[in-house]
Amino acid sequence: MELNYTAADEAFRAEIRTWLNAHLPADLQAKVLGHRRLSKQEFLSWHKTVAAKGWVAPGWPVEWGGTGWTPTQKHIFDEECAGAGTPQIMPFGIAMVGPVIMRFGNEGQKRHYLPRILDGTDWWCQGYSEPGSGSDLASLKTRAERRGDKYIVNGQKTWTTLAQHADMIFCLVRTDPEVKKQEGISFLLINMKSPGITVRPIVTMDEDAEVNEVFFDNVEVPVENLIGEENKGWTYAKYLLGHERTGIARVGGSKRELAFLKSVAAEQQVDGKSLMQDMRFASKVADLEIELMALEMTVLRVVSAESHAAAQGKGGPGPEASLLKVKGTEVQQRLTELMVEAIGPRALPFHVDRFDDPAKGEAIDPLAAYYFNYRKTSIYGGSNEIQKNIMTQMILGL
Amino acid sequence: MDFAFSEEQTQLRDALRRYLSQQYTFEARKKIIHGSGTSDAAWTGLAELGLMGVPVPEPYGGFSGTGVDMLVVMEELGRGLVVEPYFATAVMGAAFIKHGGSDAHKTALLPNVADGSLKLACALTEKQSRHELHNVMLSGTAQGNDARRSAAPDNGFSLNGSKTVVLHGAQADKLIVSARTSGAARDKSGITVFVVDKAAAGVTVHDYRTIDGMRAADVTLVNVGVGRDAVLGKVDEGYALIERVAQVGVAALCAEAVGCMAAINEQTIEYLKTRKQFGVVIGKFQSLQHRAAEMFMEFEQARSLAYLASVKVDSADAGERARAIHAAKVRAGRAIRFVGQSAIQMHGGMGMTDELAVSHFFKRISMIEATLGDTDHHLAAFAALGSVQENTTAQAAALTA
Numbered sequence: 001m002e003l004n005y006t007a008a009d010e011a012f013r014a015e016i017r018t019w020l021n022a023h024l025p026a027d028l029q030a031k032v033l034g035h036r037r038l039s040k041q042e043f044l045s046w047h048k049t050v051a052a053k054g055w056v057a058p059g060w061p062v063e064w065g066g067t068g069w070t071p072t073q074k075h076i077f078d079e080e081c082a083g084a085g086t087p088q089i090m091p092f093g094i095a096m097v098g099p100v101i102m103r104f105g106n107e108g109q110k111r112h113y114l115p116r117i118l119d120g121t122d123w124w125c126q127g128y129s130e131p132g133s134g135s136d137l138a139s140l141k142t143r144a145e146r147r148g149d150k151y152i153v154n155g156q157k158t159w160t161t162l163a164q165h166a167d168m169i170f171c172l173v174r175t176d177p178e179v180k181k182q183e184g185i186s187f188l189l190i191n192m193k194s195p196g197i198t199v200r201p202i203v204t205m206d207e208d209a210e211v212n213e214v215f216f217d218n219v220e221v222p223v224e225n226l227i228g229e230e231n232k233g234w235t236y237a238k239y240l241l242g243h244e245r246t247g248i249a250r251v252g253g254s255k256r257e258l259a260f261l262k263s264v265a266a267e268q269q270v271d272g273k274s275l276m277q278d279m280r281f282a283s284k285v286a287d288l289e290i291e292l293m294a295l296e297m298t299v300l301r302v303v304s305a306e307s308h309a310a311a312q313g314k315g316g317p318g319p320e321a322s323l324l325k326v327k328g329t330e331v332q333q334r335l336t337e338l339m340v341e342a343i344g345p346r347a348l349p350f351h352v353d354r355f356d357d358p359a360k361g362e363a364i365d366p367l368a369a370y371y372f373n374y375r376k377t378s379i380y381g382g383s384n385e386i387q388k389n390i391m392t393q394m395i396l397g398l
Numbered sequence: 399m400d401f402a403f404s405e406e407q408t409q410l411r412d413a414l415r416r417y418l419s420q421q422y423t424f425e426a427r428k429k430i431i432h433g434s435g436t437s438d439a440a441w442t443g444l445a446e447l448g449l450m451g452v453p454v455p456e457p458y459g460g461f462s463g464t465g466v467d468m469l470v471v472m473e474e475l476g477r478g479l480v481v482e483p484y485f486a487t488a489v490m491g492a493a494f495i496k497h498g499g500s501d502a503h504k505t506a507l508l509p510n511v512a513d514g515s516l517k518l519a520c521a522l523t524e525k526q527s528r529h530e531l532h533n534v535m536l537s538g539t540a541q542g543n544d545a546r547r548s549a550a551p552d553n554g555f556s557l558n559g560s561k562t563v564v565l566h567g568a569q570a571d572k573l574i575v576s577a578r579t580s581g582a583a584r585d586k587s588g589i590t591v592f593v594v595d596k597a598a599a600g601v602t603v604h605d606y607r608t609i610d611g612m613r614a615a616d617v618t619l620v621n622v623g624v625g626r627d628a629v630l631g632k633v634d635e636g637y638a639l640i641e642r643v644a645q646v647g648v649a650a651l652c653a654e655a656v657g658c659m660a661a662i663n664e665q666t667i668e669y670l671k672t673r674k675q676f677g678v679v680i681g682k683f684q685s686l687q688h689r690a691a692e693m694f695m696e697f698e699q700a701r702s703l704a705y706l707a708s709v710k711v712d713s714a715d716a717g718e719r720a721r722a723i724h725a726a727k728v729r730a731g732r733a734i735r736f737v738g739q740s741a742i743q744m745h746g747g748m749g750m751t752d753e754l755a756v757s758h759f760f761k762r763i764s765m766i767e768a769t770l771g772d773t774d775h776h777l778a779a780f781a782a783l784g785s786v787q788e789n790t791t792a793q794a795a796a797l798t799a
Contacts, residue, residue: 001466002400072399094439278779286781290703290725297702304401323695339772388691389684395694396667396681 003300005072012073016080023049026085027358033085034358035366037208040123040165042327046087047120058119064102064110067120071306074247075299077228082252090162091319093117094123095247096240097170100187103230104236113189116288127157127171127190127214128237135386137172138234139179142216144173144188146223146230151175151188152266153219158381163199163212166192172237175230187233189225195218204376206369207352218326241382248321248381249328251296257335264364265342275342284341295327313376322387329384331376343367401705407470413447414471418478419674424755427479427611435605435613436482437529445514446484453492458508465646469653469708476657479758481611483517483566485650490565491518493646494574498591498630498639507572519529519570519596521561521617522640529775531576532586535559536579536619554625555579557592558619567615568605569594569689575619580634591636594619610765612757642748644770645723649711651766652704652726658763659697659737665756666690666741669748686744693737700726700733706714717783724780731773734763 005013028042050056058074060066069077098117116122133140142155153173159381163169169190176184190197196219201209228236262285268275275281302320340347347368354360355369378384392398403411421443430437440719444450452467454460468489475484492511495518496501510516527533536559541750557577567573573594581588596603600622603615670681670690680686707726713719721746738760742749752758767773 001403001705001709003706005399078634122469176746239566276784279781282781283777286777287728290728290777290780291699293706293725294699294702294729297706298698300399300403301705304399307400308402319691319694320698323698327695327699385688388688391691392681392687395686395690396670398671398679 006291009072009076013080016077017084019053020080020084020086023053025083026381029085029289030358031356032087032365033260035370036358038087039356040162042260043087043090043165044120047089050074050086050089051119056089056120057098059095060098060102060114060118064114071303071310078247079252079255082250082308083256084152085256085336090123092126092161092166092170093122096126097124097168097189100170100227100240103239104187104232108224108231109189109227115368122167123162124162125160125166125169125192125214127160127169129159130156131158135383137237138185140174140185142170142171142173143177144175144186144221146175149223151221151223151226153188153190153216153221153310155216157214157216158211158321159198159202160212160214161210161380163214164201164209166376168192169214170227172233175233179231182234184231185233185237186230187227188221189227190216190219190221194219196223204373207350208278208369208373210373218241248294249299249324251292251299251328254328254331254335254383255296256294257332258285260341261285261335261339264339264367268342268344281338281342284338288331291327291334292331295324297330298327299324319391320393322382322394325381325385326378326387332377336367336374337366339367340371347371403466403470407467410448410452410467411470411474414449414474415477415579417443417447418474418480422480424479424758427481430623431481431607431611431633435607436566440480440482441514444480444484449515450488451512453488453496454508454512455496455504458504459512460508465649465708465711468646468650469704470657472595472650472653473657473660476654477661478757479611479658479762481613483519483569483613483747484615485647485654486519486566486570487511487517488626489650490520490643490647491570491572493572494520494630494639495519497642497646498636500627502627502791503593503630516572517566517570519564519567519573519615520643521564521567521573521575523561523563525560525562526538526583529771531644532589532637533577533584534578534589535583536561536575536577538579538590538592540579541623553751554623554628555590555592557594557622557624559618560577560616562616563608564603564615564617565608566613567596567617568665569613572596573617574600574619574630575617576640577634586637587638588634589640591630591639592624593630594622594624594628598622598624608760608765614766620635642767645711645719647770648723648727648776649704649707651769652700652707652730654729655734655763655766656697656701656704658759659700659733662737662741662756662759662763663690663693663697665759666693667752669745669756673746679746689740689744693740696733696736700730703729721783724776724783726774727771728773731767731776734767738763 028083031038047056055067057065058067058069058077062068094117101113128137128138130142144151144153167249169192171190172185172189173188177188196217198215200213202211202213262276265275270278343364346364351361351365354365422440449471451460452463452471456462495507507516522531524535538555538557541554541556557698557720573596575592575594577590577592579588579590600620605613605615608614670686671679673680703726707722710719710722724755741756742760
């Protein structure tokens with residue numbers, strides 16, 4: 001057991017950090033660190049900066065533009081980006097549809113889509129959930145009927161994150177309504193500019209418009225946009241869920257937010273002293289910090305196991321992937337909860353006009369909205385209850 | 399960054415697990431705890447496996463084992479619910495000699511620890527001290543001269559007072575005793591650590607069972623005379639030594655708890671897969687499934703910090719060491735409550751019985767939580783470290799400025 005990074009790992013970290021220092025624009029960094037809302041252009045400009053360096057898809061094979069990094073190096077990269085406060089690289093292309101195309105797509109699809117994902121030409125969104133199909137995703141109803149060399153798609157997707165920015169959507173659609181629900185699903189790539197697609201924003205409780213409803217009204221999709229075989233889409237969707245599992249815990253981001261929480265709390269007063277000197281509050285922060293330490297070690301254990309498995313040509317997700325999702329989101333939510341608790345009545349003012357500019361107002365302004373927004377984390381990506389089902393299936397084998 | 403165990407560690411784990419599963423069965427253990435409390439045969443067996451030598455430095459007949467080696471041993475002793483005085487002797491006792499003993503102490507004592515011929519016990523807790531190891535009233539009075547620090551080397555001390563919950567005190571040959579040699583009851587200075595022969599005149603040991611199947615003792619010292627050569631470390635400066643040894647003990651207890659919780663989770667999963675109600679195995683019920691998933695997560699999180707503690711307990715950086723140790727005990731404590739209580743609940747009435755091992759594991763981990771500082775104790779200590787997240791503090795500070 002060796003829990004220190006090697007000299008080579010530390011040199012790698014230094015290289016990443018130096019590059020980030022030189023290339024992360026200060027105004028963008030300030031927005032991320034200040035919990036402000038980013039525009040499409042801001043996300044894209046950072047994506048393109050990282051892509052130009054060749055680091056935008058560390059998980060991809062080198063032949064398709066990956067970095068060839070070890071699992072440890074990938075972890076260090078994530079941690080450094082999060083620590084520095086870079087905008088998030090949107091997962092829908094790089095981490096989700098990309099690996100599915102790579103694994104199940106044909107040569108033409110790979111050659112067309114992968115470079116466009118890599119350089120940011122196409123912004124992707126995910127068409128999974130429907131009004132009647134949340135946790136029971138396989139019950140989805142959006143229909144795709146084959147007519148000649150086209151599919152005709154009708155139905156509705158929902159909770160589609162940033163669909164308003166998207167050029168493409170990958171969709172689970174029903175191609176056979178007669179068979180068992182998992183066996184009649186296909187995986188389709190659909191151009192968002194197609195006639196018959198309507199995107200309608202859903203306003204969330206923080207008055208943000210991150211998610212949308214997407215309506216399909218006789219949308220024509222060329223059959224060459226089908227991934228793999230018709231009616232095998234559920235298998236591909238499950239593959240996607242098991243991909244890139246260590247990043248899901250977001251340890252780097254939570255470490256940054258913990259430091260932020262402490263700095264905010266240190267400036268609040270209780271009983272004439274700093275809130276961080278208050279035993280009740282300090283205990284809550286300490287408990288959370290310990291949970292995060294444990295989570296970091298758990299992530300590193302999974303990274304280490306992945307390295308050993310990769311060396312032996314093994315792999316595949318275990319119950320740890322769900323553990324990381326549940327514990328990671330619990331920590332993220334608890335951080336936002338304590339931030340709101342820390343600032344007391346100053347959580348109330350809702351200066352939504354300041355949320356796109358860190359120069360406006362104070363650092364604490366967006367914190368209540370951030371708390372309300374982050375309730376999503378235990379719901380999306382397979383709710384934490386679904387994750388517990390998955391874990392027990394794996395542990396109990398019932 | 400590598401969490402894999404070495405080949406030697408894996409061999410040690412396998413050998414120990416094999417030995418315990420064959421020679422130290424749950425039934426055999428039951429006879430031991432209702433008999434004399436420990437087993438000479440088991441002690442010999444563990445010594446033959448080389449267990450006592452693991453923490454002892456090589457020049458003194460041991461293997462110079464690391465914290466991770468000790469984690470391997472303690473996990474297995476936890477999994478086997480072993481009630482022999484390994485923690486008292488090889489973990490705590492050996493650490494006192496190693497970190498505080500003179501060359502003469504090491505030469506005289508450590509080879510006998512390593513070969514299993516000497517048992518030690520640590521008398522630190524007093525009735526009023528709860529988790530504060532600096533709350534020491536048992537007195538050590540310098541003899542012949544009240545200016546202790548300038549006293550002649552042959553001037554010893556007279557020890558008077560009582561200790562309680564001395565783990566395996568009656569089974570030990572020698573006791574390591576903390577005594578107040580100056581200052582007030584809760585001062586961190588003025589404490590001195592002594593090695594005392596259990597057979598010395600004036601030492602009374604009252605042996606009893608503990609609720610988790612171990613043995614402990616109340617120890618009373620009346621005018622027990624000891625020489626200067628009985629002092630471990632420096633006169634009046636024993637508390638730093640005690641804290642250092644307690645860290646070794648906490649790391650070992652966290653590892654033991656991990657071994658216990660691994661067994662508890664396995665037994666609970668097995669029960670969920672076999673016990674039927676309403677015509678199906680109870681593992682089909684979602685409320686129980688989710689509780690099992692939570693037990694798994696609690697266990698893995700505790701295990702992660704037990705690993706960290708086992709590595710950092712050897713660190714020369716006191717701050718880093720304290721941080722890892724406090725965190726591990728807090729996280730273990732949280733997991734202990736949840737995993738232990740859930741296991742009993744999910745076993746239903748059977749969980750309440752003495753017959754099943756699960757209740758014995760539950761009792762053991764619960765008492766681990768109460769040993770060498772409970773969750774609140776370590777949480778307060780962790781919070782007091784005022785730890786910083788080095789990478790990001792400056793950024794965050796700049797932001798709020």
